[in-house]
Amino acid sequence: MTYQHYIDGEWVDGHGTDTFESTNPANGETLGEFRQGTPEDIEDAIAAADAAEDEWQSMSRIARAEYLWDIYHELKDRHQELGEVVTKECGKEISEGKADVAEAWHMVEWAAGDARHPKGDVVPSEIADKDAYMRRKPRGVVGCITPWNFPVAIPFWHMAVALVEGNTVVWKPAEQTPWCGQIIAEMFEDAGIPEGVFNMVQGFGDAGARIVDHDDVDTVLFTGSAEVGQEVGQKVAEDPGKLAACEMGGKNGIVVTEEADLDIAVHSAVMSSFKTTGQRCVSSERLIVHEDVYDEFKERYVEVAKDVAVGDPLDEGTFMGPAIEPEHVEKIQKYNDLAREEAKNVLVDRTELGDDEIPEGHEDGNWVGPFVYEVDYDPDLRSIKEEVFGPHVALIEYSGDIERAVEIHNDTPYGLAGAVISEDYRQINYYRDNAEVGLAYGNLPCIGAEVQLPFGGVKKSGNGYPSAREVIEAVTERTAWTLNNSKDIEMAQGLSADI
Ligand code: UN1
Numbered sequence: 001m002t003y004q005h006y007i008d009g010e011w012v013d014g015h016g017t018d019t020f021e022s023t024n025p026a027n028g029e030t031l032g033e034f035r036q037g038t039p040e041d042i043e044d045a046i047a048a049a050d051a052a053e054d055e056w057q058s059m060s061r062i063a064r065a066e067y068l069w070d071i072y073h074e075l076k077d078r079h080q081e082l083g084e085v086v087t088k089e090c091g092k093e094i095s096e097g098k099a100d101v102a103e104a105w106h107m108v109e110w111a112a113g114d115a116r117h118p119k120g121d122v123v124p125s126e127i128a129d130k131d132a133y134m135r136r137k138p139r140g141v142v143g144c145i146t147p148w149n150f151p152v153a154i155p156f157w158h159m160a161v162a163l164v165e166g167n168t169v170v171w172k173p174a175e176q177t178p179w180c181g182q183i184i185a186e187m188f189e190d191a192g193i194p195e196g197v198f199n200m201v202q203g204f205g206d207a208g209a210r211i212v213d214h215d216d217v218d219t220v221l222f223t224g225s226a227e228v229g230q231e232v233g234q235k236v237a238e239d240p241g242k243l244a245a246c247e248m249g250g251k252n253g254i255v256v257t258e259e260a261d262l263d264i265a266v267h268s269a270v271m272s273s274f275k276t277t278g279q280r281c282v283s284s285e286r287l288i289v290h291e292d293v294y295d296e297f298k299e300r301y302v303e304v305a306k307d308v309a310v311g312d313p314l315d316e317g318t319f320m321g322p323a324i325e326p327e328h329v330e331k332i333q334k335y336n337d338l339a340r341e342e343a344k345n346v347l348v349d350r351t352e353l354g355d356d357e358i359p360e361g362h363e364d365g366n367w368v369g370p371f372v373y374e375v376d377y378d379p380d381l382r383s384i385k386e387e388v389f390g391p392h393v394a395l396i397e398y399s400g401d402i403e404r405a406v407e408i409h410n411d412t413p414y415g416l417a418g419a420v421i422s423e424d425y426r427q428i429n430y431y432r433d434n435a436e437v438g439l440a441y442g443n444l445p446c447i448g449a450e451v452q453l454p455f456g457g458v459k460k461s462g463n464g465y466p467s468a469r470e471v472i473e474a475v476t477e478r479t480a481w482t483l484n485n486s487k488d489i490e491m492a493q494g495l496s497a498d499i
Contacts (some may be wrong), residue, residue: 001033002019002033002034002035003032003033003034003035003178003179003182003202004035005035005037005041005045005199005200005201005202006185006188006189006198006199006200007041007044007045007048007199007200007201008044008045008048008051008052008195008196008199009048009189009194009195009196010195012041012044013035014035014037014038014040014041014044014201015038015040015041015044016035016036016037016038016040016041018035018036019033019034019035019036020033020034020036020175020178020202020204021033021034022034022089022176022177022178022179024088024089024091025090025091025321025322025323025324025325025365025366026088026091026312026313026314026321026322026362026365026366027361027362027363027364027365028364028365031088031089031179032178032179032182034178034182034202035202036202036203036204037172037201037202037203037207038203038206038207039206039207039209039210041201041203041207042170042172042201042203042207042210042211042214043210043214045170045199045200045201046141046143046170046199046211046214046216046217047216048195048196048199049141049168049169049170049196049197049199049216050140050141050168050216051196052168052194052195052196052197053138053140053141053167053168055194056166056167056168056194056197057138057166059166061115061116061119061164061165061166062115062116064115064163064164064166065111065112065113065115065116065164066112067163067188067191067192067193068108068111068112068160068163068164068191069108069112070187070190070191070192071108071187071188071191072105072108072109072112074187074190074191075101075104075105075108075152075187076105078101079098079101079102080098082097082101082152082183083097083098083099083100083101084097084314085097085179085180085183086098086100086101086151086152086177086180087313087314087321088179088314089148089151089176089177089179089180090148090149090151090176090177090180090324091277091313091321091322091323091324091365091366092149092276092277092313092321093313093315093318093319093320093321094313094314094315094316094318095316096275096276096313097313100150100151100152100153101152101153103150103152103153103156103451104152104153104155104156105156106450106451106452107153107156107157107160107451107468108156108160110160110161110451110452110468110469111156111160111161111163111164112160112164114161114164114469115164119135119136120133120134120135120136120478121133121134123480125482125492126492126493127484127490127491127492129484129485129486129490130482130483130484130485130490130492131482131483131485132480132481132482132483133480133481133482134478134479134480134481135478135479135480135481136165136472136476136477136478136479137166137476137477137479138165138166138167138475138476138477139167139218139219139243139474139475139476139477140167140168140216140218140219141167141168141169141170141216141217141218141219142158142159142162142167142168142169142170142217142218142219142220142221142475143169143170143171143172143211143212143214143217143219143220143221144158144159144162144169144170144171144172144211144221145171145172145208145211145212145220145221145222145223145224145232146158146171146172146173146174146223146224147174147223147224147281148174148175148176148177148324149276149279149280149281149324151173151174151177151180151181152180152184154223154467155171155173155180155181155184157223157451157455157466157467157468157471158171158221158223158466158467158471159171159198160471161469161471161472161475162219162221162471162475163197163198165472165475165476167218167219167475168196168197168198168199169197169198169199170199170201170211170217171198171199171200171201172200172201172202172203172207172208172211173200173202174224175202175203175204176324176325178202181200181202182202184200185198185200188200205228208228209235212231212232212235212236212244213235215239217242218241218242218243219242219243219244219245219474219475220232220236220242220243220244220245220246221244221245221466221471221474221475222244222245222246222247222466223246223247223248223281223466223467224248225248225249226248226249226387226414226460226461229246229247229248229462229463230248230460232244232246233246233463243464243474244463244464244474245456245462245463245464245465245466245471245473245474246462246463246464246466247281247416247455247456247457247461247462247464247465247466247467248281248414248416248457248460248461248462249281249387249389249414249416249460249461250281250282250283250387250414250415250416250417250437250457250461251285251286251384251385251386251387251412251413251414252272252282252283252284252285252286252414252416252417252418252437252446253284253286253287253288253408253409253412253418253419254268254269254272254284254286254287254288254418254419254420254421254446255288255289255402255405255406255409255418255419255420255421255422255431256269256287256288256289256290256293256297256421256422257290257293257402257405257420257421257422257424257427258290258291258292258293259422259423259424259427260290260293260297260421260422260423261421261423261443262293262296262297262300264421264443265289265293265297265421266297266300266301266304267445268419268421268441268443268444268445268446269284269287269301269393269445270301270304270305270308271445271447271448272284272419272445272446272447273285273287273305273370273391273393274305274308274319274320274370274391275319275320275445275447276447277320277321277322277323277368277390277391278388278389278390278391278392278393279323279324279328279389279390280447281389281416281417281461282416282417282439282446282447282449283389283447284393284417284418284419284445284446284447285384285387285388285392285393285394286384286393286394286396286409286412287301287393287394287395287396288396288398288405288408288409289395289396289397289398290397290398290399290405291397291398291399294395294397298347298374298395301372301395302347302348302372305347305348305350305370305372305393306348306350306370308320308369308370310350310353310357310367310369310370311357311358311359311362312359312362315359320369320370320391322362322365322366322367322368323366323367323368323390324366325366326366328366328389328390329366329367329368331388331389331390332351332368332371332388332389332390332391332392333351333368335383335386335388335390335392336349336351336371336392338382338383339371339373339383339392339394340373342375342381342382342383342384343373343374343375343383343394344373344374344375344376345373345374346371346372346373347372347373347374347395348370348371348372349371350368350369350370350371351368351369351371353367353368353369357369368390368391369391370391370393371390371391371392371393372393372394372395373393373394373395374394374395374396374397375394375395375396377396377397377398377408379408379411384396384412385412385413387414396408402420402422402426402427402430402431403430403434405431406430406431406434406435409431409435410434410435410436412459413459413460414457414459414460414461415436415437415438415457415458415459415460415461416437416438416439416456416457416458416461416462417437417438417439417440417441417446417447417449417457418435418437418439418440418441418446419440419441419442419443419444419445419446420432420435420440420441420442420443421442421443422442422443428442428443436458436459437457437458437461438454438455438456438457438458438461438462438465439453439455439457449468451467451468451469452468452469453468453469454467454468454469454470455467455468455470456470
């Protein structure tokens with residue numbers, strides 16, 4: 001069978017005739033066939049979302065949240081099964097597949113629970129008999145474009161708060177993970193969400209582009225690559241009434257100072273660089289290590305990187321699954337080639353895995369292992385500035401103080417995540433205050449953020465927070481409501497009310 005789009009409460013084929021397949025990146029197996037959405041399908045979904053707004057907004061926040069509580073329970077009840085789906089479709093090892101599902105229900109719990117919290121502010125006024133408030137209203141139709149690497153969690157980052165606040169949604173899942181998209185759409189259907197409130201169109205960039213440039217979309221939430229995010233931001237900026245919150249990539253650094261506990265340093269670096277095969281936007285590709293501990297850190301880190309278990313992501317013993325697509329393996333290989341030219345030394349090169357490393361029956365997987373190199377620091381080296389989105393890691397030795405380390409750390413076009421490893425609180429505080437990132441960690445990997453914190457970056461990493469609690473800013477309008485309780489008109493700022 002060919003899976004369809006979910007528009008206006010119906011499963012539909014849409015306008016196009018093309019279909020596409022979802023493929024397991026670990027073995028090349030086809031997981032399902034899906035209708036490929038067109039810009040016209042997006043238009044239908046937007047029309048449905050637009051028409052559904054009034055009724056949805058006439059309900060209380062708490063009533064709207066009830067639909068999400070149903071989904072919360074389903075995500076929890078199906079934890080193992082859905083974790084395996086995530087792992088099969090995007091290749092993350094199984095604990096990560098399950099963590100993706102957990103992060104989704106955490107977000108739903110946060111948003112649905114938040115429905116019972118006060119919204120807006122009571123604000124003081126200069127005038128005694130005047131009441132002033134900041135009230136929040138839904139923006140209307142929210143368009144969501146989500147990536148493949150968190151195919152369950154990130155859609156809920158975007159949609160959970162947007163829906164509770166009274167917006168209706170048009171969502172395009174990543175083309176690499178349509179099966180997760182299908183399952184989430186079925187959950188909304190099973191929860192009985194009113195027609196048109198939630199719409200899902202499968203497809204590629206042309207469908208996504210229609211979400212971005214359509215006049216009836218009020219907010220665009222985008223999580224994905226810096227290139228596409230920049231286009232989304234530029235397009236949306238042409239329409240002053242529209243908002244975009246984009247969260248893009250990173251070239252994230254970990255600073256290991258001369259005061260570091262090296263057990264924590266090696267552990268944090270390995271987690272940050274190789275979990276998800278380096279394909280988190282928060283993954284670390286730069287390790288900035290003080291000269292006093294450099295040799296020992298290098299030896300220990302390289303030892304782990306040489307041994308890290310790459311293999312079937314459904315196996316509990318696997319640390320790293322495959323890359324998402326053959327084209328992505330090629331991109332990683334190209335950057336490994338570039339690093340071979342720019343590096344002082346290549347320390348680990350598992351670009352091509354040996355036949356004995358590839359699990360039986362998985363010969364068609366998109367395999368690529370860790371690549372680790374050291375450079376003589378030069379800010380112009382492309383390999384240490386451009387995001388690879390893979391297990392491609394540079395070791396950068398520094399001498400001097402924490403100020404120098406943070407200077408190197410900040411010297412990339414990106415600013416998403418980073419960490420400092422140190423036992424010295426002054427160094428830690430310096431890093432916290434000066435690291436140009438949205439997510440800063442001390443003595444931890446720079447991955448694994450929790451949904452109740454803001455998630456987003458600075459510089460090329462983003463222009464907003466399409467995630468977690470901060471989504472509220474992108475999916476609501478703030479209105480100032482002022483009420484005079486007296487029979488006289490008295491104005492603020494000493495403005496005369498005489499007529
Ligand atoms: C991403 O890498 O695109 O902080 C999102 C983390 C996860 C989300 C990552 N909570 O690693």
